[in-house]
Structure formats: structure tokens, C-alpha cells
Amino acid sequence: MGKLRATALRAMALVVVGTGLGGCSLFAIGFGTAQLSAKECMMRAMYFESNRSSAEGMLAVGTVVMNRVDDTRYPKSICGVVGQKNQFAQGLLTRKMTDSGAVLASQMADQVINGARHAGVRSAQHFHTAGLRFPYNNMHYVLEAGGNEFYEKY
Structure with missing residues (x-):
């Protein structure tokens, strides 16, 4: 009985810290796990990184x-x-x-997954909180939206 319990506890610990093959996080639900969908991952990035500020920011x-x-x-x-x-x-x-921003994030995630892009972002792959400025010598700022400033490499 003790060996079975130890094995079960190790398995539960792995579930909590595991990562899925596609890079999607796994999280514990009771005694099992669920893998996040691409839409859920996109929603979460938009929701938390844009501070739920606007459709444009998302x-x-x-x-x-x-x-x-x-x-x-x-x-x-x-x-x-x-x-x-x-x-x-x-x-x-x-x-x-925890708030109604999740509804907007869901709508915007659908749009992005279906091909919508913010033209002002261009090829930017980086952003940080608006109002901060860094003297990058290999990047330039292209847009401020949703409380963030977006920049791309030269």
C-alpha cells in the first residue's frame, strides 16, 4: 500500500509541473490534466498582456x-x-x-487565429509596458497600443 501511494504522489507532482508536447501547459484538474487549446493560450496572452484594455491592444x-x-x-x-x-x-x-475582458479576449483570439493582424505591429516580435523607453541599438519602436509599446529588430 505504501509503494502504491508513493507512486501516485509522484505522478500527481509531475502533473502539476508538466508541459505538453505542443508547448501548451498542463494543469491539474482533480486527479487528471487538461491541455490548453491554441485559442485558450492566445486568449490568455491577450487578456493578461494587454491589461484587457482594448480590442486594438489585444x-x-x-x-x-x-x-x-x-x-x-x-x-x-x-x-x-x-x-x-x-x-x-x-x-x-x-x-x-476574472472579468468581462475574457469575452473580448475570446472574440479577438478567434480573429487572430483566423488571420487578422494589427497592421501597425508589422513584423514586431517584442513589446513592453508603455511609458518605458530603452535605448535599443538593434530595434525600433513601431506602435503603442493597449498599454504596450511594440518594437521590431532592424
């Missing part, structure tokens, strides 16, 4: 995610990009979306 964040998916230097899936360590808001894939 579209801009979604465009950056898709620009990265299309670049060979990044993972090839939305969840892979969004789940990359130290790239997006900490806990983005596990925190709860």
Missing part, C-alpha cells in the same frame, strides 16, 4: 504571438510561444481570467 499582442509562431527561432505553436519561459507575464497560462 490584436497587437496576438499579432506578436503569430509573428513569433511564423519565425523559426520560436516554437511552432501558439501555446509554445506563449508558454516560453520569461517571455510573457508570469502565470499567464494558469491564472484565472
